[in-house]
Amino acid sequence: MENIEELSPLRITATVRALSSALRGKREHVHGTSRGKGDRMFPEPEKLWFKESSAKNLRNRDFLSPSTMLNTLYAGGKVPPAVMSRVLSLRGSGVLPVAGGEVMGEGLRLRVDRVASFRAVLAGGTTEYLKPLSQMEGCVVLNCPALHPKPNTPTPDTLSLGQLRTVLLANHIGTLFRRKGFEVYFCPTLPEDSDVATFLQALGIDWPTAPANWTNDEREEKIQKALENSPYREKGTERGRRTSGGGGRKAVEEENEGGLRINLKQVFQEEGLLGYDPTLGTCKVHRDSVSHLAQLDLSTADITGIMATVLHVTSCQDEFRQQQIAILWRASGATHSQRHLVCGPVKTPGSHLTAAQYLQ
DSSP, X not given: OHHHHHHSOOOHHHHHHHHHHHHHOOGGGSTTOOSSTTOOOOOOHHHHOEEOOSTTGGGTOSEEEXXXXXXXXXXXXXXXHHHHHHHHTOOOTTOOOEEEEEEXXXXXXXXXXXXXXXXXXXHHOSHHHHSOSSOOOOEEEEEOGGGSOSSSOOOTTTOBHHHHHHHHHHHHHHHHHHHTTOEEEEXXXXXXXXXXXXXXXXXXXXXXXXXXXXXXXHHHHHHHXXXXXOTTBOOSSTTTTOOOOOTTOOOOOOSOTTSOEEEHHHHHHHTTOOSOOTTOOXXXXXXXHHHHHHHHHHHTTTOOSXXXXXXXXXETTTHHHXXXXXXXXXXXXXXXXXXXXXXXOOOOTTOOOBHHHHHO
């Protein structure tokens, strides 16, 4: 039996269930459990323990049973010695080993024996940890705005660390979705001989590429016509000076008032799209935008019989522009569900490193 337990993959869920059972113990230990009108409600097992995730708290605890829970279970929140002993000596299939714990003002905090945990994982191999808990069906398109031409294909010397982070994260998310059984596509397609494609290969990222002479002209023409015929297109130039700004952003006059413009606010208001910047107004359609939308159209072209979810993985510096792109795509007739994952800045005090410099 002991060997089976050692081979079982360690799971946080299994640990929480075991800790909850150990803490609740037998009913005679529990405060206020007399039958009748005075019966107390037992807290749900999953609410007894909180798994820490912040770097600060992980220095002194991995799990916490808040004092409010302890007060519900035991008079004055005082955990009986027998119960405390049972919690600290907890063992079982899939249960993380406990290194120690104590009752503090915030509650009962526990520390996992991380050395023993890592040894157990490494000794048993990682196969069990790579198996998905359940297979799911669906399709996800991971769009990385940092890799789209603006107007030229980015290079390692032009990618900021914040933008590099979005590419690494998109690649990681794609791996997780595939393990869950999803079909995964990446956008945009990069020129195979580009510096950025070579750079990503050096990082172990298998991003889709196409021959250097490949073009997406037909799809760009299709997108352009769809926007020209969009019901959200602003007719004339009488409102050409109204632009879309962001929170705290100064409005900037369009350089070319005679260009094609789409009323973004009208799009998300009429179609009930939530979470977009309320200051989005009218957006001029640039060549870069059409190219971006054509790449999205290409990435979803082979998806049939199922609705895809498009996840835009973007940096905070590109967030507002990506909202514009997402709504423009909607205005062109795209119906795929879209979500945005925005990454915070990468701070390098005293210097501003590019992706290439960081790798060096």
